[in-house]
Amino acid sequence: MKLRLxxxxxxxxxxxxxxxxxxxxxGLAVLLGAENVWAWTSWAKVRDVVNLRFYSVLTASAVxxxxxxxxLALQALLRNPLADPFVLGVSxxxxxxxxxxxxxxxxxxxxxxxxxxxxxxxxxxxxxxQRRGRLEPYTLLLSGVIINAFYAAAIMLTTALAEPExxxxxxxWMMGSITTFDPQWTMVAIVGGLATAAAVLFAVLAxxxxxxxxxxxxxxxxxxRVERLRLVTxxxxxLVTGASVALAGPIGFVGLICPHLLRMVLGPxxxxxxxxxxxxxxxxxxxxDLATRLMEGIGGQTPPVGxxxxxxxxxxxxxxxxxxxxxxxxxx
Amino acid sequence: xxQGIGNPVAAAAAAAGPYLDVRDLGFAYRQGAxxxxxxxxxxxxxxxxxxxxxxxxxxxxxxxxxxxxxxxxKGEVRLAGIxxxxxxxxxxxxxxxxxxQETLAAVGFTVLETVLMGRSPxxxxxxFETARDWYAAREALRLTDVDALAxxxxxxxxxGERQRVIVARALAQEPDLVLLDEPTAFxxxxxxxAIYGLLRTLVKERNLTVVCVSHDLNLAxxxxxxxILVSRGRAAxxxxxxxxxxxxxLSPVYETPVEIRRDDVTGRPxxxxxxxx
Numbered sequence: 001m002k003l004r005l006x007x008x009x010x011x012x013x014x015x016x017x018x019x020x021x022x023x024x025x026x027g028l029a030v031l032l033g034a035e036n037v038w039a040w041t042s043w044a045k046v047r048d049v050v051n052l053r054f055y056s057v058l059t060a061s062a063v064x065x066x067x068x069x070x071x072l073a074l075q076a077l078l079r080n081p082l083a084d085p086f087v088l089g090v091s092x093x094x095x096x097x098x099x100x101x102x103x104x105x106x107x108x109x110x111x112x113x114x115x116x117x118x119x120x121x122x123x124x125x126x127x128x129x130q131r132r133g134r135l136e137p138y139t140l141l142l143s144g145v146i147i148n149a150f151y152a153a154a155i156m157l158t159t160a161l162a163e164p165e166x167x168x169x170x171x172x173w174m175m176g177s178i179t180t181f182d183p184q185w186t187m188v189a190i191v192g193g194l195a196t197a198a199a200v201l202f203a204v205l206a207x208x209x210x211x212x213x214x215x216x217x218x219x220x221x222x223x224x225r226v227e228r229l230r231l232v233t234x235x236x237x238x239l240v241t242g243a244s245v246a247l248a249g250p251i252g253f254v255g256l257i258c259p260h261l262l263r264m265v266l267g268p269x270x271x272x273x274x275x276x277x278x279x280x281x282x283x284x285x286x287x288x289d290l291a292t293r294l295m296e297g298i299g300g301q302t303p304p305v306g307x308x309x310x311x312x313x314x315x316x317x318x319x320x321x322x323x324x325x326x327x328x329x330x331x332x
Numbered sequence: 333x334x335q336g337i338g339n340p341v342a343a344a345a346a347a348a349g350p351y352l353d354v355r356d357l358g359f360a361y362r363q364g365a366x367x368x369x370x371x372x373x374x375x376x377x378x379x380x381x382x383x384x385x386x387x388x389x390x391x392x393x394x395x396x397x398x399x400x401x402x403x404x405x406k407g408e409v410r411l412a413g414i415x416x417x418x419x420x421x422x423x424x425x426x427x428x429x430x431x432x433q434e435t436l437a438a439v440g441f442t443v444l445e446t447v448l449m450g451r452s453p454x455x456x457x458x459x460f461e462t463a464r465d466w467y468a469a470r471e472a473l474r475l476t477d478v479d480a481l482a483x484x485x486x487x488x489x490x491x492g493e494r495q496r497v498i499v500a501r502a503l504a505q506e507p508d509l510v511l512l513d514e515p516t517a518f519x520x521x522x523x524x525x526a527i528y529g530l531l532r533t534l535v536k537e538r539n540l541t542v543v544c545v546s547h548d549l550n551l552a553x554x555x556x557x558x559x560i561l562v563s564r565g566r567a568a569x570x571x572x573x574x575x576x577x578x579x580x581x582l583s584p585v586y587e588t589p590v591e592i593r594r595d596d597v598t599g600r601p602x603x604x605x606x607x608x609x
Contacts, residue, residue, distance in 0.1 A: 005461050081439070207452050207459035213439050214449065217432045220401045222505070223425030223453040268440040271459050 006271055014272070018279035025283050026057045029290045053293075055183045060289040060305070061282035062192035063178065063248045064258075066240035068281025069198050071255020072273055073237045076209035077230050078126070080137050081260070082320060085118070085241045086252035086313075088144040092151035093121030094238075094245040099158050099170060111190065114242030121147060122234045176251035176306020178289040187247045191240070198240045199278040202270075205229060209270035251285070251306040253313020258284055260320060285309075349413055351377035351541050352398070352509060358406030359393055367393045368565040371407070375558070377508075380535045380542045382552035384576070385562035386586055391545040392433060394562070395511045398543070399430040411509065425453035429502035433513040433545075443489070443497050444482040447472055450504030465504075472503035475530060491518035499527060503534070510534075512544040516551065524548070528555040550602045553577045554595070561585055577601040 030053045067085060074083040074090075085091045097117025101110045125147060129140035159170050202209070208229045211219035216226050244251075258281045259273060266272045289305045296302040352375040360366040367390045375381050383391050396402045398409055400416055409416040411427065419427070429450070441449075450472065451465040461469075473479040476496040486494060495518055502510055510531075516524040532555055534540040546552045552559055552573075559576040561569040563585045569576045576582075582590050582603065591604045 005463075005466055006459075008458075008460055011458065011460065204457050207455070210441075210459075211449060211452060214441070214446070215432065217396070217401055217430070218449075221399045221425065221428070221430035221432075222449065223422045225421055263440070267445075269445065 006269070011271075011275075015275050015279075018276065022061070022279050022283055022286075025286055026061065029057045029060075029286050030054055032290060033293045033296075052179075052183075055185070055188070056179045056289055056293070057286055058192065059188050059248060060178045060285040062188055062195055063244040063251060064254055064281040064283070064285025065278045066191055066195040066198065066244040066281070067251060067254040068258035068277040068284070069195060069202055069255075069274070070237040070241045072259040072270070072277045073198075073202055073205075073209070073233050074122075074255070075259055076213055076270060077233050078129075078135060078140060079213060080135070080140050082141055082256070082317065084253060084256035085237070086250060086254075087141070087148075087256065087317070088121070088125050089147035089151060090118045090121045090125075090238065090241050091245050091250040091252065092148050092155075093117035094242040095174065095250050096151050096154050096158070097242070098246050099155060103158065103162055103166065111187070111243050111246040114246040115239050116242070118242040118245070119235060119238035122238055126234070172304070173249045175304035176249040176309070177292075177302075177304035178248050178251075178285070179293060179302050179305075184247065187243075191243045191247050194240050194243050195278065198236050199274060201232070201236055202274045205233065206270035206274045209274075210268075213268070213270075249304075249306060252310045253316065254281060254285060254309055256320070257309070257313055257316050260316070288312075349410075350374035351412060352543070353410040353413075354394075354398065354407070355410070356407040357394070357397065357404050357409070359390075359397060359402065359404050366565055368397075368404075371562075371565060371567055373560055373567060373570070375541060375543060377541050378535055378539045379557040380531055380544070380555060381558045381560060382556040383543060383545045383560050383562060384547075384549060384552055385568075389562040390565045391562050392513050395430065395513050395543070395545060399428050399511055400424050401430075422453055425505070427507055428509045428511060429505040429507035431498050431502050431510070431512040431515055433517070441486055442482070443478060443484055443486060443500075444469065444473070446486055446497055447500045447504050450501035453505065468506055469500075469504045472500040475503060475534075476500040477526065492520060492523050495519060496523065496527070499530075507540075509541045509543070512542070514545055514547060516546070516548065524551060531555065549577065549582070553602055554598060554600045573601055577603060 030050060033049070033053060070090075071084045074085065074088065075081055094114040094117045097113035097115075098110045101107075101113035105113070125140065125143050126135075128143040129135050131139070155170075155174065159167050162170065208219065208224040211222050211224050212226060212229065219226050258277055262273055262276045262280055266276055285305065288308050292303050292305050292308055352373070354371065354373040357368050357371040358366060359368040371390070371394065373394075383394065385391050393402065397404050398416075400421070411419070416424070447469045448461055448465065451461055451468060452459060455461055455465065470479070473482055476499050478493060478496050478500055481489065481493060481497070486497065489497065495515060499512070499515060502512075515527050519527065528551055531542050531544065535542055544552075544556075556573060558571065559573055560567055561576055561581065568585050569581045577592055579590050579592055589606045589608065591606050592601050593604060594601055
């Protein structure tokens, strides 16, 4: 029998390996960019650029980890391989809440409204897609499509009603971007802290994720309180999604791409996938953000990272639809 | 509540009564007609009991209440003399295993991983398995004759193989009570008898208690210690196979005339339906 038991030692070993990989990638991302470190002349310049890149790397890590964990948890609990905070409209709900709060309330309230928008959307999608106590996989995705369309319209309306000089900001923020000249260190700390807390929480819930993926009755009979697990997971996923959208705008498909790439290598066991998604989500978005900064060297402008992930995520979604989805819906 | 379970006085009191005691159960799904009404059932420790009855008579609901997935509207279930509600979810999962009727295929888990899931009520917060869990899973695979499939993905298996894997997962749980909802529905006759033979062995050698919902009257009559016949949410008859497998008991419940014969080898009764021509 091939299976290697998951022991505490292997678990810690895997986490240390991931940590090392993240450190290496982050280090490279600080050194690389439109301008090369070795081409710089003054120390002041080096300090400024490294500071900015350090900020980008930490932001990308926090947001990437948060979104990958949210995607993984939603896929497990909704039992749908195509669930993702962006696809289901959860990021859209967070965006709407944040825009409303920052336009007509105070900017400090924005993350809280992001969380509320995200949580309300998960609740809505969950209720809409349910039929006779079961989640219909197609209905779930379709309700995501409709909810996204609704939010897009609401955001356009809000933008139209906003003062003209704010419109450009909103439009750019909606593209989802990491690299900025206006660092928000407190928000980075909040998102990073929440993502880490979610990783610890999901690591404890991972056993339950596995059982729910197999069947809710089975999970219940094996001692999982399914309703409570679902509530806790939805709230945690909403928190990290809302906070990460407040920091970097809606960045799509990270929550879809990360868990699936990891499943291809590690298999379906959430006890392995949770720590992996935390680190790999961070690494993936650091690399994507680095790519946008390298493009600056070519075009003179830094494209928003959300555009890049969406352009990669769209085809990936179609690929999953043609492979994993078919298998998942046939065996139901 | 945990103190009560380990309490020697409670244990002694429990030893006097039946191991599984279902009293005056009432249940209805939302906005529906009652599924169970005034249902009572007593199962002795170390018995294999088959629950029989027509479609929609409330058999599956009964199992889901006993395993704690549904809360009864009326009545009470006691396990070893203690009300089900007094057990924690985890404590219950270490005592009762449940093999549901339809098993959704997993999302790429192997047979061995699936069977190891039966150990989850026994593992710690992060769910790491020990050598003890590994041993229990391998033993369960061997007993259900699926150890050759250990590394295969669950989706690749036939319905019958998958069913045996789910039974193996229940055994890996090392419960005192196993509830099975039509475990032989997809199996050929060899594996039907293999499953019931295995249940018999476990009852005899490990003092396991088994409650099994079945549509197959003859398999049930051949293997069970006791039969219980459910009709419209009530227990229509209960007792040894000879007391239940009788035309005057079965015909009204199934609304079809039956003829009862006896197996010369085992001495057990069997049923031949004789629908009016």
